[in-house]
Amino acid sequence: MSEVSVTKDAGGSAPATDELVVLEGVNKHFGALHVLQDIDLTISRGEVVVVIGPSGSGKSTLCRTINRLETVDSGHISIDGRPLPQEGKELARLRSDVGMVFQSFNLFAHKTVLENVTLGQVKVRKTDKQEAEGKARTLLDRVGVGNQADKYPAQLSGGQQQRVAIARALAMDPKVMLFDEPTSALDPEMINEVLEVMQQLARDGMTMVVVTHEMGFARSAANRVVFMADGRIVEESAPEQFFSNPRSDRAKDFLSKILHH
Numbered sequence: 001m002s003e004v005s006v007t008k009d010a011g012g013s014a015p016a017t018d019e020l021v022v023l024e025g026v027n028k029h030f031g032a033l034h035v036l037q038d039i040d041l042t043i044s045r046g047e048v049v050v051v052i053g054p055s056g057s058g059k060s061t062l063c064r065t066i067n068r069l070e071t072v073d074s075g076h077i078s079i080d081g082r083p084l085p086q087e088g089k090e091l092a093r094l095r096s097d098v099g100m101v102f103q104s105f106n107l108f109a110h111k112t113v114l115e116n117v118t119l120g121q122v123k124v125r126k127t128d129k130q131e132a133e134g135k136a137r138t139l140l141d142r143v144g145v146g147n148q149a150d151k152y153p154a155q156l157s158g159g160q161q162q163r164v165a166i167a168r169a170l171a172m173d174p175k176v177m178l179f180d181e182p183t184s185a186l187d188p189e190m191i192n193e194v195l196e197v198m199q200q201l202a203r204d205g206m207t208m209v210v211v212t213h214e215m216g217f218a219r220s221a222a223n224r225v226v227f228m229a230d231g232r233i234v235e236e237s238a239p240e241q242f243f244s245n246p247r248s249d250r251a252k253d254f255l256s257k258i259l260h261h
Helices: 059-065 088-097 113-123 129-142 158-170 188-203 215-221 239-244 249-259
Strands: 019-030 033-044 048-052 074-079 098-101 176-180 208-211 224-229 232-237
Touching: 019 059, 033 059, 033 232, 048 059, 048 215, 059 176, 059 208, 088 098, 098 158, 113 129, 113 158, 129 158, 158 188, 188 208, 188 215, 208 215, 215 239, 224 239, 224 249, 232 239, 232 249, 239 249
Parallel strands: 048 208, 048 224, 098 176, 176 208
Antiparallel strands: 019 033, 019 074, 224 232
């Protein structure tokens, strides 16, 4: 394996090896729409970053560029010191290092819950099937659906399916987990069961980027809140700072609409 060289910063201090996800000057257009504008964002190992903002602000696009589901027009993105690969096996390997949980659960309908969580381990990680199944059962227990292992996705509630999707992503031992509005398609009573699993992941030290409208989760689980509007990062700060004393008028306006309606 080739070693990744790490340079010291200008001050000569120790290398900043804790930087896991780095976006520098990232721009993205959809036709005439400039959806990401000069995005600079660094996410440290073990950090939980919650991205919030009005609809159409670029939050989901930002999330999807980190594992190259969306390409960027300019700028650089690196994961654990390595630039995002363009395509091929390197890209597949990167995607297995970056777990992704979407609004829709994207489970294979014709495979059991256990098979859904085992498949990637066997196909991508080349894990022995028996070992993969053992790990899958452990993870399904961890997210609270261990007793559903032999069912098919259609037999599960939305909240259970989303927890299976989280277990499937975790099965690949990702370095970072991306959540793109993971509760927005769920009935209200199912939202908390998914958020509780995410809260536990945060407590366990998983690096997470979470796009969500769940402000309670942002307050309690985030190390940092990133507020986006019109394709830009408008401000970022600790949750208590952001929710009690936002600096920008844009954030104040946003919070007044969602916290007092």
